[in-house]
Amino acid sequence: MRRRLTALLVGFWIPLVGWAGDTEINGVRVWPAPDHTRVVFDISSPAEYRLFSLANPDRVVIDIDAARLIKPLDQSASPGDSMLKHIRSATRNGNNLRIVLDVTDKTHPKTFLLPPNQTYGHRLVVDLLPQGAGSAKPAAAPPATTVKTTPANSLREVVIAIDAGHGGDDPGALGRHGTAEKDVVLAIARELEQLIRAERGMRPVMIRDGDYYSSLRKRTDKARGNKADLMVSIHADAFKDVRVDGASVFILSERGATSEAARMLAAKENAADLLGGVSLEDKDDLLASVLVDLSQVATIEASYTAANEVLRSMRSVGKLHKPQVERAGFVVLKSPDVPSILVETAFISNPNEERRLKDRDYQRKMAQAIHQGVRSYFNKNPPPGTLLASTRQHIIAQGESLAAIAQRYRVSVDQLRLANNLTSDHVRVGQRLLIPSDS
Numbered sequence: 001m002r003r004r005l006t007a008l009l010v011g012f013w014i015p016l017v018g019w020a021g022d023t024e025i026n027g028v029r030v031w032p033a034p035d036h037t038r039v040v041f042d043i044s045s046p047a048e049y050r051l052f053s054l055a056n057p058d059r060v061v062i063d064i065d066a067a068r069l070i071k072p073l074d075q076s077a078s079p080g081d082s083m084l085k086h087i088r089s090a091t092r093n094g095n096n097l098r099i100v101l102d103v104t105d106k107t108h109p110k111t112f113l114l115p116p117n118q119t120y121g122h123r124l125v126v127d128l129l130p131q132g133a134g135s136a137k138p139a140a141a142p143p144a145t146t147v148k149t150t151p152a153n154s155l156r157e158v159v160i161a162i163d164a165g166h167g168g169d170d171p172g173a174l175g176r177h178g179t180a181e182k183d184v185v186l187a188i189a190r191e192l193e194q195l196i197r198a199e200r201g202m203r204p205v206m207i208r209d210g211d212y213y214s215s216l217r218k219r220t221d222k223a224r225g226n227k228a229d230l231m232v233s234i235h236a237d238a239f240k241d242v243r244v245d246g247a248s249v250f251i252l253s254e255r256g257a258t259s260e261a262a263r264m265l266a267a268k269e270n271a272a273d274l275l276g277g278v279s280l281e282d283k284d285d286l287l288a289s290v291l292v293d294l295s296q297v298a299t300i301e302a303s304y305t306a307a308n309e310v311l312r313s314m315r316s317v318g319k320l321h322k323p324q325v326e327r328a329g330f331v332v333l334k335s336p337d338v339p340s341i342l343v344e345t346a347f348i349s350n351p352n353e354e355r356r357l358k359d360r361d362y363q364r365k366m367a368q369a370i371h372q373g374v375r376s377y378f379n380k381n382p383p384p385g386t387l388l389a390s391t392r393q394h395i396i397a398q399g400e401s402l403a404a405i406a407q408r409y410r411v412s413v414d415q416l417r418l419a420n421n422l423t424s425d426h427v428r429v430g431q432r433l434l435i436p437s438d439s
């Protein structure tokens with residue numbers, strides 16, 4: 001009798017205790033990326049949980065204390081071609097929840113909790129990385145994806161790293177009508193990729209090429225790993241005053257650069273290949289800091305020149321927010337050896353600009369403007385050893401004469417005439433001239 005009473009009491013009490021502190025799992029999103037798959041659970045509050053892997057079959061298990069599902073998980077998940085095959089769940093010991101991720105291969109899972117952002121609440125994140133990827137060092141060998149055939153005489157192509165900001169669970173800025181920055185900047189990035197690919201002597205590398213998040217460090221690492229000559233990060237701005245509009249172009253501020261040099265030096269093993277193979281391991285701290293500073297000063301100068309070309313070219317598309325290049329401590333601009341610019345294409349918080357950002361024509365125009373700026377920069381500053389350095393081009397602008405162009409590229413008018421089969425010195429706006437190398 002007494003025993004039965006206890007059982008009754010326990011049966012009555014446990015759910016009550018459980019309900020009071022229950023974490024509710026409201027849904028799941030799966031973001032497949034080229035090098036990992038991110039699984040994000042929406043949770044009502046930060047939860048106590050354990051994560052471990054099991055083999056035969058390969059699976060990742062997440063045990064969450066005092067938790068319950070609000071709706072079945074596998075319905076909302078859409079793994080696509082990710083590492084995730086299936087999501088299952090079961091209740092254990094009354095009110096603990098076990099979630100099982102069936103995976104296609106052995107993985108190295110990483111997990112953490114994320115606080116609420118403007119779109120989502122508390123989240124439990126599981127990153128499924130291919131086994132062995134967890135300890136990868138930054139600036140590893142470039143992935144062998146977009147390799148074009150090397151042109152004869154082994155002149156290399158100029159590499160443009162195109163970085164669409166945000167992605168996955170990070171929507172970036174949001175427009176009043178729900179447009180997410182991550183989507184419009186990816187669309188512009190893809191337009192730019194097409195234009196760069198069509199450009200002789202240039203090769204694009206997409207830093208983000210899908211709806212997934214990539215850390216800022218990973219982005220700069222990928223640009224450096226691909227030996228990019230320029231990194232263009234594409235964003236859309238937002239401000240509380242909806243009237244604010246226009247595009248702007250940023251480069252790294254000196255303050256951001258200074259602290260970055262310090263950080264880099266703290267991790268000397270990462271800094272070893274910063275300076276074209278000059279190892280910092282055997283240098284003393286002062287010399288190392290001078291070397292990194294020199295590299296960064298040159299990089300910022302190049303970034304500034306490139307940013308100016310892009311800003312100038314963007315005047316043709318729409319209003320500029322600021323007439324000059326701006327400086328800020330954006331982490332994504334911090335590669336010490338890759339000139340980097342960040343383009344705020346427009347203000348997504350301005351309803352007019354939000355509409356334009358969604359428009360395919362406008363996206364293309366914006367990409368064309370960035371492309372022209374990039375092309376103009378590399379035509380004037382072709383990196384040694386590139387195809388561009390041997391065959392530069394110039395597109396005639398309003399008011400330019402053959403003599404002025406010859407002077408600018410330090411070649412003679414005769415050389416220009418010869419290289420372009422010109423019979424007179426008359427040139428027209430938009431005409432493309434080959435600039436002979438000055439040897």
Ligand SMILES: [Zn+2]
Nearest residue numbers: 165172235236
């Ligand atoms: Zn942004």
